[in-house]
Amino acid sequence: MTTPIDLRSDTVTKPSQQMREAMAQADVDDDVIDIDPTVARLQNKIAELTGKEAALFVPSGTMSNQIGLRIHCRSGDEFICESQCHIYSYEQGAYASLSGLAVQLLPGNDGVLDPAQFIGTIKSDNEHFCRTKLVCLENTHNRGGGRILPYDGVAEICKWAHDNGLATHLDGARLFNAVAASGIPAVQWAQHFDTVSICFSKGLGAPVGSALCGTTEMIAFARRHRKMFGGGMRQAGIIAAGALFALEHNLEQLHIDNQNAQQLAQTIRDTEGLQLAGDRADTNIVMFDVSSRVGSPSALVAELESQNVRCLALGPTRVRMVTHLDVSNTQINQACEILNQIVTNALTNDRKLTGSGAQY
Ligand SMILES: *Cc1c(COP(=O)(O)O)cnc(C)c1O
Numbered sequence: 001m002t003t004p005i006d007l008r009s010d011t012v013t014k015p016s017q018q019m020r021e022a023m024a025q026a027d028v029d030d031d032v033i034d035i036d037p038t039v040a041r042l043q044n045k046i047a048e049l050t051g052k053e054a055a056l057f058v059p060s061g062t063m064s065n066q067i068g069l070r071i072h073c074r075s076g077d078e079f080i081c082e083s084q085c086h087i088y089s090y091e092q093g094a095y096a097s098l099s100g101l102a103v104q105l106l107p108g109n110d111g112v113l114d115p116a117q118f119i120g121t122i123k124s125d126n127e128h129f130c131r132t133k134l135v136c137l138e139n140t141h142n143r144g145g146g147r148i149l150p151y152d153g154v155a156e157i158c159k160w161a162h163d164n165g166l167a168t169h170l171d172g173a174r175l176f177n178a179v180a181a182s183g184i185p186a187v188q189w190a191q192h193f194d195t196v197s198i199c200f201s202k203g204l205g206a207p208v209g210s211a212l213c214g215t216t217e218m219i220a221f222a223r224r225h226r227k228m229f230g231g232g233m234r235q236a237g238i239i240a241a242g243a244l245f246a247l248e249h250n251l252e253q254l255h256i257d258n259q260n261a262q263q264l265a266q267t268i269r270d271t272e273g274l275q276l277a278g279d280r281a282d283t284n285i286v287m288f289d290v291s292s293r294v295g296s297p298s299a300l301v302a303e304l305e306s307q308n309v310r311c312l313a314l315g316p317t318r319v320r321m322v323t324h325l326d327v328s329n330t331q332i333n334q335a336c337e338i339l340n341q342i343v344t345n346a347l348t349n350d351r352k353l354t355g356s357g358a359q360y
Pocket of ligand 1: 059086087141173174199
C-alpha cells in the first residue's frame with residue numbers, strides 16, 4: 001500500500017530528518033526554574049517576526065488563546081468574537097470553565113466580520129451587564145475555509161476596539177499562510193493586536209507548540225498562567241528546536257501549500273456534484289459541499305480513504321481538505337483525479353455513495 005495522501009489537517013505533518021537532527025542537537029535547560037536557551041531563541045524569533053516585545057512558548061494553540069483571553073479579561077468579563085471561530089467552537093468552552101468569561105458572538109460571512117457589526121456591541125456600565133473587554137479575530141479563519149480576513153477590515157475593527165477601550169487578540173494559528181498569500185508581512189497584521197497567537201504545529205510542520213506574543217508585561221503574566229494551566233515545560237528546547245527550525249526553513253514553502261489548495265479548489269469547481277464553499281480557497285484549507293445526488297460526505301470520505309486519500313467530513317454536506325508540506329504536488333494531482341473520478345462515477349452510474357456513519 002502506498003503512503004496515504006493525508007489531507008485531513010496540516011497538523012499531520014511529521015518532522016523531517018533535518019528537523020529531527022536540529023531537535024536532537026538542541027541546547028536545553030530547565031525552562032521553569034530558569035530559561036532554556038533554545039526556547040529563548042524561539043521566543044525572540046517569533047516576537048521579532050510579529051513585531052512584539054516578547055513571546056511565550058506554550059504546548060498548544062488552545063493554551064495560547066486561553067492565556068491570551070486571561071491577559072485581557074477577568075472573571076465576569078466578556079469578549080466578542082466571530083461565531084465559528086476556534087476559541088468558541090473548538091476549545092471546549094474553556095473561556096468559561098477556566099477563566100469565568102462570557103462571550104458575545106457575531107455571525108460572520110465565512111469567518112469575516114464587517115466592522116459595522118461591532119457598533120453597539122459594548123455593554124454599558126450597568127450592574128446588570130458583564131463588562132465587554134476584548135475583541136478576538138482569527139486569521140486565517142479555519143471554519144471559514146482558510147479565509148484571509150480583509151486587511152482594511154481588520155485595521156478598522158481593531159481601531160474601533162482600541163478607541164473604545166477594548167483589547168484585541170489575534171488567533172493567528174495560520175497567520176503565516178495569510179502572510180504567504182497576501183504578501184502582507186506578519187508584523188503589519190500583528191500591529192493591530194495586543195496579543196497574537198501563532199501555531200508551529202500546523203503548516204509550519206513542527207511537531208509541537210505555539211507561541212503567544214505581546215508586551216513584556218503581558219508575557220510575564222502569561223508565564224505565570226502557563227504554569228497554572230500545567231504548561232510549564234522543563235527541557236522544552238527539544239521541541240522548541242523543531243519550531244525554530246520550522247520558522248527558519250518552512251515559512252517560504254507555505255505559498256506552495258496555498259497553490260496546491262488552489263489546484264484542489266479548481267478540481268472541485270470543475271466537478272459536477274461538488275460545490276466549493278464560498279467559491280474560493282484563500283490559503284491551504286479547502287472546504288466543499290457534496291450534492292445529495294452524489295451521496296453523504298462521510299460516504300465520500302470513506303470512498304476516498306479506500307483509494308488512499310484522507311480528508312474529513314465536517315458537516316451534513318461538508319468536506320474539508322487541507323494541504324501541507326507533507327503532500328507533494330504530484331500527490332495533489334493524484335488526489336484531484338481520484339476525487340473527480342469517484343464523484344463523476346457516482347453521478348454517471350447513478351450509484352449514490354451511501355453507508356458509513358457520520359463522524360463530525
Ligand atoms: C489549530 C488551531 C488552534 C490551536 O489548536 P491546538 O490543537 O490547541 O494547537 C487555534 N486556532 C485555530 C484557528 C486553529 O486552527
